[in-house]
Amino acid sequence: xxxxxxxxxxxxxxxxxxxxxxxxxxxxxxxxxxxxxxxxxxxxxxxxxxxxxxxxxxxxxxxxxxxxxxxxxxxxxxxxxxxxxxxxxxxxxxxxxxxxxxxxxxxxxxxxxxxxxxxxxxxxxxxxxxxxxxxxxxxxxxxxxxxxxxxxxxxxxxxxxxxxxxxxxxxxxxxxxxxxxxxxxxxxxxxxxxxxxxxxxxxxxxxxxxxxxxxxxxxxxxxxxxxxxxxxxxxxxxxxxxxxxxxxxxxxxxxxxxxxxxxxxxxxxxxxxxxxxxxxxxxxxxxxxxxxxxxxxxxxxxxxxxxxxxxxxxxxxxxxxxxxxxxxxxxxxxxxxxxxxxxxxxxxxxxxx
Numbered sequence: 001x002x003x004x005x006x007x008x009x010x011x012x013x014x015x016x017x018x019x020x021x022x023x024x025x026x027x028x029x030x031x032x033x034x035x036x037x038x039x040x041x042x043x044x045x046x047x048x049x050x051x052x053x054x055x056x057x058x059x060x061x062x063x064x065x066x067x068x069x070x071x072x073x074x075x076x077x078x079x080x081x082x083x084x085x086x087x088x089x090x091x092x093x094x095x096x097x098x099x100x101x102x103x104x105x106x107x108x109x110x111x112x113x114x115x116x117x118x119x120x121x122x123x124x125x126x127x128x129x130x131x132x133x134x135x136x137x138x139x140x141x142x143x144x145x146x147x148x149x150x151x152x153x154x155x156x157x158x159x160x161x162x163x164x165x166x167x168x169x170x171x172x173x174x175x176x177x178x179x180x181x182x183x184x185x186x187x188x189x190x191x192x193x194x195x196x197x198x199x200x201x202x203x204x205x206x207x208x209x210x211x212x213x214x215x216x217x218x219x220x221x222x223x224x225x226x227x228x229x230x231x232x233x234x235x236x237x238x239x240x241x242x243x244x245x246x247x248x249x250x251x252x253x254x255x256x257x258x259x260x261x262x263x264x265x266x267x268x269x270x271x272x273x274x275x276x277x278x279x280x281x282x283x284x285x286x287x288x289x290x291x292x293x294x295x296x297x298x299x300x301x302x303x304x305x306x307x308x309x310x311x312x313x314x315x316x317x318x319x320x321x322x323x324x325x326x327x328x329x330x331x332x333x334x335x336x337x338x339x340x341x342x343x344x345x346x347x348x349x350x351x352x353x
Contacts, residue, residue: 002036002037003035005092006085006090008093009044009095009096009098011044016329018057037054038055038057046068047069050083050088082109082110085113085114090114096335108128108131111147112135121145123149124335129149146338153225155331155333156330157302157316158334172307173273174274175306175307176305179302179304180216181208182208185199185202186200186248187248187266188299189299191260196248219248220240222268227243230281234272236274248266265295268285269284269294293305303318304316
């Protein structure tokens with residue numbers, strides 16, 4: 001079956017997804033009977049384009065690479081993301097606009113519009129989960145469509161789908177781990193002798209930290225991921241503002257050296273625990289002993305340890321790949337996997353999101 005796809009947000013992750021779809025096109029066709037065309041593109045800096053019969057994606061990529069608008073590819077005038085969604089005639093919408101940790105907008109409006117138009121909605125945007133999970137899940141169910149978001153935590157490494165598919169009715173009691181690769185790279189490089197500023201500059205140079213690195217180093221990225229995990233896996237609405245949050249700016253080279261002498265490491269650890277009907281959550285630097293799984297998560301590696309009511313401790317680890325962590329390619333794979341899982345014929349989901 002041929003699926004029409006709309007891309008809301010056309011940055012590194014979306015472009016990596018397009019490359020992955022192309023590379024896996026034969027697998028999609030042979031194993032899943034999936035073919036596709038891209039009928040809508042909305043970008044923050046390069047304009048908007050729609051063609052229900054399929055856009056020339058190679059031209060779109062070339063235009064963006066050259067810093068030119070994609071609007072020349074559109075078969076009709078369109079000037080905002082919601083119009084792209086409504087006029088693209090898409091079956092699946094990929095939402096990859098920048099995260100708004102305060103409200104989740106405009107990503108929530110994008111997902112809502114797509115679902116109301118009868119599309120599956122797939123996103124890497126954590127704001128949609130933290131601020132819109134229950135509403136968007138209910139809307140997706142009412143439309144018999146999927147709202148999937150595997151890429152919001154640990155890139156393409158499966159977390160939500162593990163609980164959804166492999167652990168039905170398991171109650172999550174607690175989790176703990178490293179879920180921000182940028183701070184882990186910074187702390188690892190400080191162990192190797194760099195200053196905090198030098199390590200941050202390195203992360204900026206390879207594209208894993210923004211010009212303003214506060215979202216990572218002050219713990220906000222980890223906090224919104226914690227909130228997303230609690231909201232979905234513990235079924236309790238939670239915001240990043242409710243997370244007890246401390247970043248890594250206070251970690252000095254002397255603290256790093258002292259820890260190293262004792263066989264320990266500083267890590268930005270994210271955790272949450274349910275106790276007596278209450279949930280407490282924290283993101284903060286912690287001294288990790290060599291006996292901990294977290295100790296071995298160096299540089300861009302990340303991972304989580306889960307405790308449930310039915311199993312022993314379960315760990316999901318994402319190891320560093322080619323000097324990077326949960327970069328565009330890994331995040332794109334999460335979107336790619338969600339696409340396949342959303343459109344599989346006769347697929348049934350316990351959670352129906």
